[in-house]
Amino acid sequence: MTLIMVVDDDQDLAEMLGIVLTGAGYEVDLVSRGDEVMPLFAAQNPDLVLLDVMLPGLNGVEVCKLIRENSMVPIVMLSAKGDKQDVVAGLEAGADDYMVKPFDPAELVARMKVRLRRSITEVNSELAIGNLKIDQIEHSIIRDGQVIALTRLEFDLLVALAKEPGRVFTREALLSEVWGYRPATDTRLVNVHIQRLRSKIEVNPEEPKVILTVRGVGYKAGVPGSSQ
Amino acid sequence: MRSPFKAWKSSLVYRVTGTIVVLSMILIGLLGSALYSRVSAGIFDEKLKLSILDAQSTARNTQIQLSYSKYRDKAALTFVFSDILALPPKTYESAAKEIAVFSFENINKMFRFNGASNSLDLKSISKKFREETQKSKETQWERTKLRYLDGKSESAIVVGNNLVISGVGKYEFYVIFSLAQQERTMALILNYLWLTGIALTLLIGLTTFFVMRRLIAPIQDAARVAEELTTGNLDLRMDIHGEDEIASLGYSFNEMAVSLQQQISRLENLSKLQQRFVSDVSHELRTPLTTIRMASQVIYASRENFEPTVARSAELLISQIERFESLLTDLLEVSRFDAQAAILEIEAIDIVILVKETIDYVHPSQDRIINLKAPNSPVLVDVDPRRIKRIIRNLISNAIDHREGKDIDVRISETENEVSIGVRDYGSGFNFSDKKLLFERFWRADSSRARTTGGTGLGLSIALEDAKLHQGEIDVWGERDKGAHFVLTIPKFAGGSIESKPITAQLN
Incomplete structure (x- = not known):
């Protein structure tokens, strides 16, 4: 089963994300602090990380950089601010995509699917x-x-x-x-x-x-x- | 080095110094020439007085000398005269230089004699003066230029007397005094005068220059500091020395700078606070809104299991959350404009493609109600695509809301430096007198009418702000039941301004 790591300090939002993603058929692992991500990441080896920017302990951009040091796992940032600096900082740290809150859960799932999809081997390889x-x-x-x-x-x-x-x-x-x-x-x-x-x-x-x-x-x- | 003319125009120091130098040159020149002419007249008069006395005594002596001689023939006479001419008298200051003798016209041929000492050219003594001397019994004088047969010449005074030799006739007798000594003295005086004049002028000029420089320096300092303040270097102050008027200028100036700095930093703080607040509100509101939205969608997804009233409530919940969300987004954008925190992110794009994509986004259905008239070639512009897209989306959504079943025309037209996008609908329109109100926040064309779509009432106001950020304009024409025409015009290149409009907002 596909494991999604959801990192968000807002308990209610994290729980809601858990409900939605479980409903979409994923296994979900909730993390609420930035500095707790790396130990869990190493242990669980998730298939995709949903990462909030504003986190206690260690902020999302830093977490993103740490993950990228030795993993190419897809990372989707969740940002409460649509401001350029936040978005660009996240992307430059190695995030693949970002969603600005409040996002449409259907769209979130759709984009996660694209990130998780295995490239189909074509004839012309x-x-x-x-x-x-x-x-x-x-x-x-x-x-x-x-x-x-x-x-x-x-x-x-x-x-x-x-x-x-x-x-x-x-x-x-x-x-x-x-x-x-x-x-x-x-x-x-x-x-x-x-x-x-x-x-x-x-x-x-x-x-x-x-x-x-x-x-x-x-x-x-x-x-x-x-x-x- | 600046050109002198420019220096003159732009520098008070140069102008004042120049004026004073010219004025003092004129004054010194006038004084100098007055002094020179007084001195030279004095020297000449003195010399003349002595010369006349000297000449008279010489004439008397010669008269006596001639009276003792007997003249039987010309030879005897010539001998006596040659003797006189050979040894010009060295009286007083040994000033008498030459002597000349002319016999009167009416004298016996055998006693005729014209001669001068040394090799003096006889023509040095003018005819006119000789006639005056002949006629007069008094001593005559004239200032003249001596000429010698060998080409030399010098200034001199000629004093003329008449001599009478009884039994022979009358002779003119001229004693000539050189003015060379006097001229040398005058030349020397003139040289000193020139030197003094030039030195004085230089002294005055330099003094003025340095005094002016000293006076102007604080003013220049003030100008420089003011310029720096203008460019934002608010910490700069004037240097103040002493307690004079200039120092008080400095104190006032610095006080002004301090109060300016305080005002600006107060405003900056306010603006920062505002931006922080906007950013915080954004974050705080968005997170719970995300949760609400997800929850509502989960509820909405299973509405078939609910009673009809609860199911309908779920639908209303969803649509109102969407409305709330777009209202929040628009409000945040507006407050960003109010805090002047909106920043352009300029890119080069083809506006034709951008408009086409926006049309597809706003109205994705197959039945074409929007007719686009655009140039066939790309129209490249430097803009913030996100903002321009938002303006066009707004204008087109507006037109769709008010089209009343009729088609919409979208037109793109360009000039060399500007591009216009016109959106024309033929629907309900508006009262032309309401033109200005259209762009006011939360204003609605007909408050009693039901809203057809989820517009927030902030769309046109944001569109106008976005256009202004691009140095652009939105022109409007409209008439009740005839439709409306909105035209966005922006400069094609970043930093440009609108000089002409490819499309004007009017009936068509």
């Missing part, structure tokens, strides 16, 4: 983007024989771009394909993740060759095999 090779079976990215570690979200984002090499993706399109959003939501999510991804896979992130920006529209895949 070898993809290329820029000078990178994507091995969809092994779930790895190889550049010049070196394996680059990516979170599942970053992997999905790269695969989405690589699957349709000619297409220019608007950020809204990426949001719906990779995050499972309907349009007209916050596109900052995309900007931050593209930046993080570039810092991992580009030789020179200032001059991206793998993920190219199309001014005023969005992003597209770099030509496979192009030298950097």
Whole structure:
């Protein structure tokens, strides 16, 4: 059974989340303090973490960084503030997605499903983007024989771009394909993740060759095999 | 280095110093030339007086000398004259320089004699002066320029007398005195005058310059400090020395700066408090609202098991929570504007795509009630897409609410630096006189009418604030039962301003 770790200091909200998620068929583990997360995380090894930003003990952004040090588990931040600093801080710490309170529980479950979904192995299991090779079976990215570690979200984002090499993706399109959003939501999510991804896979992130920006529209895949 | 003209225009020091230097130059020039002419006249008069006395005595002596001689022929006469001319008298200050003798026109040919000492050019003595000397019995004088046959010349005074030799006739007798010594003296005096004048002018100029600089320095300091204060460096103060008028200017200035700083920090604190409050309210309200919302949805999901009245209550609960939520969101946005805490996050986007997506979002159904007229090519703009989307969503939702079954026209049009998005409906419209009220918070076009959708009453007010953040404007036209036309115009590039409007709000 899929285990979700819910970290929130508000007991009632945590309990309600527990009810909703149990109803959706997940096993739920409730944590109320930021500094209690890591020991439990190591013991339980959850499949996804729902993480509030404002936490006693240790705040959500710090917790997120700690988890990311040795795990690529999907992390969805829950924020009471829609302010840019909070959101960006969470995403830069390694969160895959965030939900601003008060959120629609149905939407929360939908997005969690997208984050939990295993990439289905397709016939074309070898993809290329820029000078990178994507091995969809092994779930790895190889550049010049070196394996680059990516979170599942970053992997999905790269695969989405690589699957349709000619297409220019608007950020809204990426949001719906990779995050499972309907349009007209916050596109900052995309900007931050593209930046993080570039810092991992580009030789020179200032001059991206793998993920190219199309001014005023969005992003597209770099030509496979192009030298950097 | 600044150009002198600019320095003159912009610096009081240069202007005052320049004026004073020019004035003192004129004054010193006038005084100097007056002094010079008085001194030179005095020196000349003295010399003239002596010269006349000297010449008269020389003439008398010569007259006596001539009277003792007998002249039988020209040779004898010439001999005597040559003797006189060969040894010009060295009387008094050895000042007499030359002597010249001319015989009158009517003299016997054999006694005719014209000559001068040394190699003096006889023409040095003007004809006019000679005529005056001939006619007069008195001693005559004239200032002239001596010329020598070898080309030398110098200033001199010529004093003329007539000599009479009985039995022979009359001769003009000129004694010539050099003015070279006097001219040298005058030249020396002139040099000193120039030197004194220049030195005085420099002294006055420099003194004025430094005094002015000293006076101006605190004023410049005040200007510099004021400028720094304007740019936000509120801790800067003027340096104050002594207790004079300048110091009191400094004290007043610094007091002003202190009170300014206090006012500003008070306002800053208020604004920070406001923002903190908004942020806290946001957090405190949102968490319980999330719980309520989830609870209501759980209840709503199992409404089939409830009695009809309880089931209906669950439905009402859901819809009112949604309304409460959007009201909360709008209120927070409004208070962010009031605290001036709203920040633009500028990106380059294609506004045509943005408008299309917004239309799809607001009205996702298949039957097209919204007609979009837009340029075929992308219209790139630097904007905060979240805010622009919110404005357009608002205008279109408004139009849908009031369209009364008729289609809506959305139009995008651009000029070089501006882009307009017009939303036109042909529905209920509004009284044109209410135009200004439209953007007021919680104002409704017809308070008695039932609301058709869940608008919060803050939408247009927020849209206007969002437009203003972009240096943009929203123009409105409307008429009861003929519809409404809302036009958003924004500059395409960040930091620009609207100079023309591609679409004007009017009937069409």
